[in-house]
Structures are given as structure tokens and as C-alpha cells.
Amino acid sequence: MNLIKESLYEIKKSKFYAYNYLVDNIDEINNILDTLRKEHKKARHIVYAYKIDGVEKKFDDGEPSGTAGMPLYNIINKKNLNHTLIVVVRYFGGIKLGAGGLLRAYNQAGSDVTK
Numbered sequence: 001m002n003l004i005k006e007s008l009y010e011i012k013k014s015k016f017y018a019y020n021y022l023v024d025n026i027d028e029i030n031n032i033l034d035t036l037r038k039e040h041k042k043a044r045h046i047v048y049a050y051k052i053d054g055v056e057k058k059f060d061d062g063e064p065s066g067t068a069g070m071p072l073y074n075i076i077n078k079k080n081l082n083h084t085l086i087v088v089v090r091y092f093g094g095i096k097l098g099a100g101g102l103l104r105a106y107n108q109a110g111s112d113v114t115k
Helices: 026-041 069-078 096-113
Strands: 002-011 012-023 045-053 053-057 084-091
Touching: 002 096, 012 026, 012 096, 026 045, 026 084, 045 069, 045 096, 053 069, 069 096, 084 096
Parallel strands: none
Antiparallel strands: 002 012, 012 084, 045 053, 045 084
16 A cells, blocks of 8 residues: 555544555555555545546545545546545534535545645
């Protein structure tokens, strides 16, 4: 696993742990995701986006459509990143953020690890 950067973003008691990895293939991505799922068993959502050459994917993991995986995917594209996996692990803090709040939070978390 080639972890480039990690960070923590907090808003309204929710915690967003963000990770940026340099990846070469889908198997590597699956291994990283499995490891994060084991490390963060109590997390509410594990959201991600990746791009390896022409292969791209975004995953909201139960968050409202377009509020989680899409902002991460957009960061990858705007910054012309390749062989990149961005994962954000969310621990719900008990206060709903709403669609706009979620979009901003995931965007901020993803931006923090791609600076």
C-alpha cells in the first residue's frame, strides 16, 4: 500500500478520515478497502473514488447519491490524477449535515489529502 497522505476533517461532531493512495490495479484497491473496513468497523460510511488509466469508479456507500463519491471523483479529474484512490471514512456524529453539507464535507476531506 502506497499511502500518500491522510487527514481528519470534523464538522458537527461527524469525523471524516481521508486517505490518498497511489495504486496500480483493482486488486490493490480491494485490499486497501478491506483493510480500512477492518480498521474502521464502527464507521457509518466508507466512500471512495479511483482512477487507473481508463478505469474509474465512485462509490457513495449509502450516502445520498452524488454527495460523497462524486466530489472525490471530481477532485481526481480536476487535478488530473491517475493511479489514485481517495477514500473517506465517515463516523456519524449524530447531527445530520444535509445533502449540501455532505457534499462540502466530502469535498473538503478529499481536497485535504490531495494538496
